[in-house]
Amino acid sequence: MVSSRQLILASGYFREQFDGPWKLKHQTNSRHVFQLPLKCTNSEAFMILIKILHGHSMNVPRKVTLRTLTDIALLVDTYKCLEAAESFADTWICALNSRLPKTYSEIAHMWTYIAYVFEKTHIFQMMTKLAVKSSKRRITSHLPIPPTVFLKVEKQREALILRVLEFTNRTVSRLEHVATSNNCVSAAxxxxxxxxxxxxxxxxGHKASQSFHYASFATISKALNQLNIEKTPSIRHRTKAISSCLEALERGIKGLQLCDVYEK
Incomplete structure (x- = not known):
């Protein structure tokens, strides 16, 4: 049994449910009990949120797993109760912050959504930068992350790969010229x-106008930086040029700010 008064005060979703068309359709029974459909599969996450909405802060855990935090974020997003849960989310995120992923995976998807719901700009930017760097095609997710996030990540990823293509094409053309015109063995x-x-x-031979979904920037960068080339002075210079370009491109990855999600 939960208090409709507390739910109305803390949640925009429940406020709409109790005061909107739903209330007109579902009349109270003799005991004045409403039955609301709940969009939740994680009972632990739901009970934690209910304790928060009812002001039972002493019974709210100070640490939760990443999966539970993701499910709580889903509930907060669904029930429109960020203000009520925000301070607890700060504590949970702080406890898990040291475990932020270094590669893009399902865990990074979860952190992206958590950062989006709880408005953690720094984490959101970190995860979207990771997506630009580590994905090899447009990303999708089972979590309700706004589609504009993935569209803008993909736009940055494509621009980054295009820069790599432009650089490698210039390098190949330059080496072909040096190798043929000067008969330079090291260039060959x-x-x-x-x-x-x-x-x-x-x-x-990949054309810049074609979409590229064969490898991520991270994979390309790692491979190019591991070129097994004989260490003659001229070759060292070329290897350094490749590494410097890749480092500059990686530093230039911006990721997304939360405000970017709402821009048209």
Missing amino acids: IILGTLSVLLADLRLL
């Missing part, structure tokens, strides 16, 4: 090694 070695690697990554 670099060209051969680089061409094989680019072919493996499906970058060789």
Whole structure:
């Protein structure tokens, strides 16, 4: 049994339910009990939120698992009660903050959604930067993250891959010119090694106008930085140029701010 008064005060969703068309359709029975459909599969997360909405803060845990926090975020998003849960979310997020992922995975999806619901701009930007860097195609999620997030992440990812393509194409053309016009053995070695690697990554001959979904920037960067080239001075220079370009591109990854989600 829960208090409709407390739910109305804390939740925009329940306020609409009790005062809107639902109330007209569902009349109270003799004991004045409403039965509301609840959109929740995690009973632990739901009970935690109910305790928060009823002001039973002493019974609210100070630590939760990432999965439970994600489910609480889903409830907060659904029931429009950010203000009531925000301070508790700060505590939970702080306790889990050291476990933020370094690669994009289901865990990163969860953190993206948590940051979106609880308006944690720094974490949101970190996770979307990770998505730009580590994804190899447009991302989808079972969580109700706004589609505009994935559209804008994909736009940044495509722009990043295009920069890589432009750089590698220039490098190949330059090496071809040096190798043929100057009969430079070291340039030919670099060209051969680089061409094989680019072919493996499906970058060789790829047109900038075509979508690219064969490898992420992180995968491409790691492969190019591990070029196994004989260490002659001219080759060291070329290797350094590749590494410097990739580092600059990675530093330039912006990710998204929360305000970007609402921009048209």
